[in-house]
Every structure is written in structure tokens, then in C-alpha cells.
Amino acid sequence: MSERRDRPWVMRTYSGHSSAAASNALYRDNLGRGQTGLSVAFDLPTQTGYDADDALSRGEVGKVGVPIGHLGDMETLFEGIPLDRMNTSMTINATAPWLLALYVAAAERQGVAREALSGTTQNDLVKEFLSRGTYMLPPRPSMRLQTDVIAFTVAEMPRWNPVNICSYHLQEAGATPTLEVSYALANAMAVLDALRERGDVDEAAFPTTVGRISYFVNAGIRFVEEMVKLRVMARLWDRTAETRYGVTDERLRRFRYGVQVNSLGLTEPQPENNVYRIALEMLGVVLSKSARARAVQLPAWNEALGLPRPWDQQWSLRLQQIMAYETDLLEYEDLFDGSHVVAELEAELEARVAEELAWIEREGGVLAAVESGAMKQRLVEAGAARLREIESGEQVVVGVNRWQEGLPSPLLAGDDAGFMSVDEHAEAEQVARLVAWRAARHAGEAEVALHGLRDAATTGANIMPASIRCALAGVTTGEWGAALRDIFGEYRAPTGVSATMASSAERASLVEAREAVDAASERLGRRLKLLVGKPGLDGHSNGAEQVAVRARDAGIEVVYDGIRLTPDQIARAAEEEGVHAIGLSVLSGSHMALVPQVIAALEARGLAALPVIVGGIIPPEDRTALLAAGVARVFTPSDFDLDLVIAEIARAVLEGAGG
Amino acid sequence: MSATLAAEVRAGSRSALARLLNQLESSRPDDRAAASAVIDELAIYLRPGGLLVGLTGPPGVGKSTLAGALVASWRQRALSVGVIAVDPSSRRSGGALLGDRARIGPRGGDDGLFVRSMAARDRLGGLAPATFEAVIAMGAAADRVLVETVGVGQSETDVSEAVDLTVVVIQPASGDTLQFIKAGLMEVPDVVVVGKADLGAAARRTARELRAVMPALGRPDTPVLEVSALAGDGVGALCDVLEELREAGAPELGPRRDRRLREQVLRTFRDRYGSRGLDALGGAAGARARLDALPPGTPPSALLAALTRAAGH
Secondary structure (H helix, E strand, O other): OOOOOOOOOEEEOEEOOOOHHHHHHHHHHHHHOOOOOEEEEEOHHHHHOOOOOOHHHOOOOOOOOEOOOOHHHHHHHOOOOOHHHOEEEEEOOOOHHHHHHHHHHHHHHHOOOHHHOEEEEOOOOHHHHHHHOOOOOOHHHHHHHHHHHHHHHHHHOOOEEOEEEEOHHHHHOOOOHHHHHHHHHHHHHHHHHHHHHHOOOOHHHHHHHHHHEEEEEEEOOOHHHHHHHHHHHHHHHHHHHHHOOOOOOHHHHOOOEEEEEOOOOOOOOOHHHHHHHHHHHHHHHHOOHHHOOOEEEOOOOOOOOOEOOHHHHHHHHHHHHHHHHHOOHHHOOOOOOOOHHHHHHHHHHHHHHHHHHHHHHHOOOHHHHHHOOHHHHHHHHHHHHHHHHHHHOOOOOEOOOEOOOOOOOHHHOOOOOOOEOOOOOHHHHHHHHHHHHHHHOOHHHHHHHHHHHHHHHHHOOOHHHHHHHHHHOOOOHHHHHHHHHHHHOOOOOOOOOOOOOOOOOOOHHHHHHHHHHHHHHHHHOOOOEEEEEOEOOOOOOHHHHHHHHHHHHOOOEEEEOOOOEOHHHHHHHHHHHOOOEEEEEEOOOOHHHHHHHHHHHHHHOOOOOOOEEEEEOOOHHHHHHHHHOOOOEEEOOOOOOHHHHHHHHHHHHHHHOOO | OHHHHHHHHHOOOHHHHHHHHHHHHOOOHHHHHHHHHHHHHHHOOOOOOOEEEEEEEOOOOOHHHHHHHHHHHHHHOOOOEEEEEEEOOOOOOOOEEEOHHHHOOOOOOOOOEEEEEEEOOOOOOOOOHHHHHHHHHHHHHOOEEEEEEEOOOOHHHHHHOOOOEEEEEEOOOOOHHHHHHHOOOOOOOOEEEEOOHHHOHHHHHHHHHHHHHOHHHOOOOOOEEEOEOOOOEOHHHHHHHHHHHHHHOHHHHHHHHHHHHHHHHHHHHHHHHHHHHHHOOOHHHHHHHHHHOOOOOOOHHHHHHHHHHHOOO
């Protein structure tokens, strides 16, 4: 055994659900099992700045994460967890200033000074517009709030990582390594350039600011390619920091990143195989010492089925511990420096990244390419290409497009069918706590604090001090969000789904789908028209986008209405557009709340006969319930061949038309 | 039945308008017949104070954002608005991606706004015959109608034949549209908008060049506006200019729509009977002369029937 072992990465599990109290119990359990940091998952209302009792929050409270409506919730979340000794990562973006303000205020109430806090706010808005969808304001004010957080923490919270440039969600949307590296670097440069333009970070502190930028990446199953990607990112970031920002201290140019390995490649069929996939994906981010992750989060094997249980999360944590403590990985210097294979792969990737960066420059830079939808469109196209490879079998996915036959999995045999069901009372209880909180606080103080927030927003003063005052005065998440939306306006980002989208490759199954669509169109008297959109607050639109593009290629006129639609908005669009069917995509687990609302809204407009088709992560039991509630078809991740999905939609329309 | 549907559409019934638009796009004979009777009625109805606006320009120039801003501006002025957003059909599959509605309208929904996306279908980049009729239907139902098309190929010309005023959006310092207008290769629209005015100097320079060239093109008074739909600058001014042009052109509005209607009938005739059918009438000029002989306010089906009879079909 070698003399010295490297210190392992920070081990986290991305978690949070139902309520602050339930999540607090989970965190304490996880820390007790040897987890070394916390990674907080917030629910969608918290991520987008709405209160639990807002109409838009219905069905979403406590689903994909913990609801944090005010300081009381934040204090409950960290009860008994000393914040000066914790490293907390918060996946929070549009409302990052607010959640950081609540964290600082909660620490203050624990008697911990903000200087002593260490952790990360994700605070990356560009990828929200490109793939994750939980933005709140238009791009330019979003960039302003983002840089407010950075400027504030540089001055007052020396141990805080104010921004985690995320390429994670880009890969989930289908980005190739080239796109992932280029978009992440371009994004980081846009943030730093914006900071430099503000002029309130002094020139001497700028290298420190550069040193605070950290990344959050994805790692897929092609782990050699992924490892190369990270080595290239490390080199390019070092070079960018030195040449573009004049950082001389080598330590401040280090590529620091956390990782959550790929969920995109996790399969619903034969889900036990995902355990291997997760282990192999992890290799890409730990094998090479010179580009090793600082913090690792692993998904659970059953993510494509439903919400992981605590035991599933423990199983993932054990993998990290085995890798770090049982293997000899941490005993050696970098294993790949000097490998000519790796060097060649690196050179190729670097060249492609340079081309891509030049393209973004020609598009007018990151913000312009976000506003025009140009970057988004490239991602959707990359996603389509990936999907096509899986459908054609060119990319093998065991249990999905090869070796589909298998024995029933005993892991799914338990009473819970292998995943956690959400506490159905969580939403009502959260609303009750919120109402009680509003009644108990000093209304005048909250109003004064909100006034200060509006002032800061309009005058351009840093939003953080005013937000912290709001936190301490008992302001709620929805009030904070509403104040800023009033000033900066709401935003609907370009969908990236447009007429100029490249066509899918022809296959026999696409031709068959087209025949089914043509037959339906003939019978209907006009071309089959389909509305595709996402109800609720979930912004993960990759699936909906791919269905929209493929439906077009099969001959359907597709109205793509994007994300965050209310049930009434969907019914309204169905009426105005005269569509023959409605396709809804729900990935947040809120389908049982949202889909019946849409059906009711359609009935209210006399459109009850329109077939509703639902796609998402939908357990078998819920599928049965949805079909009973009047849904025409339900598709899940195992329906990966979209040609077949489209043909089924055409059939559903014909059945609806009495065919 | 048709009288009722036409009246419902005029009164602003959303479900009636939706029903009519579905019939217009249908190839089923019963739908066609029902729709044609309603369109006969609506085509000769001039909604008081109404205005049809076409918005066109090359891809990527910020048209959708501008459309969204213009709609918001009209809604603030308490005008009801109808939007027809036209996107090309895929030539291979016949399908289409209609993605613009996601950029238009407030999140909560708006009873004073009706958005219909339409595929351009068969004609190369041009408007489908049903789109002309849809403009008529929308114009009867809403105070302001915006017809948004991608300015490639035929659609730029087509849209001007469907609306009262055409707005062309061009990209600062680049693009064919700018060159075409300057060189006199393209008919000068009623309003030229230089988009992305947030680009600053480039937008100002482009606007200056255009203003300078207008007198030589015989259209010295054509408004050239710099608009940044993203920042919200210049949208109010565009709205004002459109209102001024509407008021100035109000007396002509009826006769001009009548003329457009006859051109549309002529196009339908040509689509149906080809150039041979037209020859039987002495070409386009002969057909126009026959149409001119009919009194103003003759409904489209009667106009078409007159041509068909005269051609011996």
C-alpha cells in the first residue's frame, strides 16, 4: 500500500421531500450513515418563487424536494445540524438569492456568523433557460440577481461557492461532450464578464472571484469519453482563467467540480441493471486524479420508476464508500498523464470545443443565443440524434433495445413496488403551516422589508441585504418572488422547437407512423393536429420536445406550447388551435394531481371528447388510475421508440373520432 | 345555422370562432359548404375600428418576441386581439412545428386574445387558402388581427394580400430583406421595423440608410422604426404608427378590402381551374374586369360563381 491516500471527495445524496421536518430527519439519518455533506433538493414552488397555496403550486408541493416557504421552514430543515460544521449544497437557481438569504438568517438564529458558512448555491440561470426550465425572470435581470449573489458572497462569505456552472442538465437534454464543455465554459465566461462589467467587485478581488466559480457536471456511461471531457474542461478552464481574466495564482484557476452521474441513461426495464450503470458512470469522474470530482452525488437505481426510498439512497452512498475506501484508487498519482490514447482524444475534443465557442460568439454571445433560442435548438437536435441512435439499436441499451427478455426483478416485489410513494397530506399540511406563519408574523415588519426589496430591485442595489432583511421579517417565498416578478416581468423562454428543426432519420417504423397519421388525417378531414405541453411547474422539457419533433416528422401539425402551463391555459390552447389530441408530459411525479385538473378544464370548455395522452415517470398503479380517469394513453420511459408512440397517438385519435 | 355562427363570431364567441376555423381548414364537403356560407357573410362585414396587420421578416430577427410585445401593447389599450401564426409545413411529412404561441400572451390566459397557429401547407412558404379565410374570420371577431409569417419565398407577398397594413422586420446591418428593399427589388411595406435595436449603433445605421432610400423608391413617408422587443423599447411607437395609418386610411379601408377579396377569389379560381380556366376569361385582366362589373360588397362565393359561369365550367 502506498504511503499516502488522497482525501476522498465529499459524499452527498440529492434529497429532500414532503416537509422541512421530514427532510431534516432524512438528513440526520444520512449523516449518521457516513454521508459527509448535504445536498438539498427543493420542491418546484420553492425553486420558482411561489407559495404553497398559490394556484400554480397545486400538486407540486413537497414532490421533487422540500418546500421552504419562510425562515421557519429553513430553521426546521437544519434543526440539530450545526451549520458552521456543515457543507451544504443547494440546487437552487432562480430563487438562489432568497434561499441563501434564508440560510444566512437561519444560521444567524443558530448563532453562526455568515463568514463561517460553507456550501454552494447552484445559481446558474443560463442552463435553466436551456434545459431545466425553473427560471423566474427574463435573462438579463436573472443575470443581475445571479451576479448579486456572487458579489455578495465574495465580500461577506469567504467559504461559499456562489455559483455552480451546470452542464449536468445539458447532457440530460442530450448534449454531446463537445456541447457540454463549450456551453459550460461560455456560460462561466458570460457570468464573469457580467460581473466585471458591474464594477462593484474590485479589480484586486477579481482573481478570488474567478477562483470561486465551480462546476456541476454530468457523467454518462461512456466513461472513457467522460473522463477525457473532464480533463479537457480542467485544462481549458485553467487557460481561460489565466488568459482572459489574468489570474496568476494557479490554485485560483483550478477546475473544481461536483457531479451527479447520469440519470438519462437509467432504464425503467430491468431496473436492477442501473446499479452497474451508476458504478461505471462514477469511474469517469474519479479515475483521473488530475480531473477528479470534489463532490459526488449518485442517483438511485430506481429513479426511472418513481421516488427513491431512504434505503435506495443508502445503497448509492455505499457505492461511493466502497470506491473511496475499499479500492486502491486514491493511492496513486494520475493514471492517464502520458497516455497517447487519452492525449489524442483530448486534442480532438479541444478542437471541436473551439469551433463551438466560435459559433456562440457569432450568435452574439451566450445571452443573445439564449434569447434567440439558437443554443436551445442545437440541444434539442442533439437530443433527437441520441434518441434516434437508441431507437435504431446503434447505441445499445441492455434490457431496452437488446436482451429485453429477463426474469422478474425481486427488487420490485415488495409492497411498495420498489419506490417511495409521496405523502398525500404533505401539501395540505404545508399550506396550513404557511397560513399560520403569515398570521403569526409582524405584518408591518414584513411590509417594510418587502418595500426595501423592491427598492433594491429598482435602484440596482445588491439584492442580498434586502433579501436577508425580508427573511428575518418573515416574508414568504411567494412574496419575495412576486415582488421581483412585478418589477422585472415574467418570461417565457424560446422553446427551441421550431420549423427549422432538422428532420428525424427515416426508418420503417417512421414510415408506418406516417401512414397511421395520414389515415387519421384523411378521416378527420384535415391534417391531424396535436397540442404538446407541460402542465405544472416542472421545466424538464426534453421528452416533450422530442415527441413534438417526431410528431412533425410523422406528418402531424404540432402546436408546441412549452412548459409551466396551467390546466386552463392548456384547455384554452386546445380550443383556439382546434387540435385533435393533447399530449402532456409530467416528470415531477405530480401527474395524479395535474392530469385530472386538465381533464376538468377541457370539460369546462366542452372539449371532453379530446383524447388526452400522458407521458412521464408513471408507476403502473397510477397508469391504471389515469386510464380510468379518462386518459387515452399513458407512455413511460420504456416506450422509448417514439415512432411507435406517434402511431399510437394517431390510433387514439381515430378511436376518439369513433373509428 | 350559418347566420347564427357568423353572428356568434362577430360577437366574439371563442368557441364559435374555433369551430369556424376548424371548418375552414377541413376538406370535408359538409364543412366546406358550412364555412363558405359563413365567410360570405363575414367577408363583407367591416368591423368598426378594426385593423388587420401582417408581420413578416426573415427567421431569427425577433418576430415572435415583437409579436408578443405588440399583442401586449394592444391588450393594454383594451383592444381585443386575434393572432394567426403561420409556419411552414415539412415538405417530406406534411407535418409542421408550430411553436410561436408559447411566446405570446400572459401566463394566466386572456379572454381578449385568441391565437391560432396554422401550417403553410402546400404552397411554398406561402399562405394556405384557408389562411386567407381565417384572417377574414378573425377580423370579424377581434379589433386587431396580427398575421405572423416567416418572410421566405412567397409569404411576404401573400401576407400583404391578406391584411390592411404590412410590417416587415429586418435585422440590423444584414440580410437579404434590407438589400431587396434598398435595391427596389421588393415592394416597400407600410412600416419597416429594424429589430434588435438593443444592438445600438448597427440598428441606428440601418434605419438611417433605409430612411435615406425611401424617397427614391417613391415612398418618402414610409415609417422606419427601431424596436427592441426584448427591452420593450419602441413597441408603443409602433403601435401608435399603426393607429395613425389606420385612421388616415380609414375611408379607403372598405374599398381596399373589397379589392383584396376579389384578388383572393381570382387566386382560388386559378388554383381550381388553372391557367386554362383563366384563358377562357381573357387572362387575369379579363377576369378582373368581370369582377369589377359586380357591385361592391358582393360575397366571395357569388364572385367565384360569376367567374366559373363565365368560363363555362
